[in-house]
Amino acid sequence: MKREYDVEFEWVPFELHPEIPPEGRPREEVLPAAYMARAEEAVNRLAATVGLELKLHQRLINSRPALQAAEFAREQGRFDAMHHNLLHTYWDEGRDVSEIAVLREVAARTGVDVAGMEAAIAEDRFGGSWALTASPPM
Known part of the structure; x- marks a missing residue:
């Protein structure tokens, strides 16, 4: 977008899951398996459209x-x-x-x-x- 439009972006930090302990947690303890299956498929499909292959983690950090x-x-x-x-x-x-x-x-x-x-x-x-x-x- 920066290349096409005269806009400025400012990334700001946001902890999506602040309850995750420092050592992390298995993602199935945080997110339902059915949700993760759909989300993983959608993320991989979207990533593939721009030539990316994301390495999805089994552990949330x-x-x-x-x-x-x-x-x-x-x-x-x-x-x-x-x-x-x-x-x-x-x-x-x-x-x-x-x-x-x-x-x-x-x-x-x-x-x-x-x-x-x-x-x-x-x-x-x-x-x-x-x-x-x-x-x-x-």
Whole structure:
């Protein structure tokens, strides 16, 4: 859309399932199997129309560390690259972006201060900065 229209996008963090513990949960504990079967089919069909093959995870992760890593990258002017690399790492590589080791790799690859990012995550620096309760926020 940015290429066709004069619009600006600002990605904002939103925890879809904040109740997921740090270690994650099997997706069947969170979402009904019938729903997941339909959703997986629909997602794969849509992804295929643009030449993507998504690696759907059997375990739902707690996305808070990745969201905070992206917000730290925003402070360094690297948000777009970090966001892109996090999505690629999760969906294309099938890796768990809630793991600090994975986030370190992504931050280093993106040119983000790794130690600073780790500190921001450890202190929950961006934990309440938006206080959104629904998506999309209105």
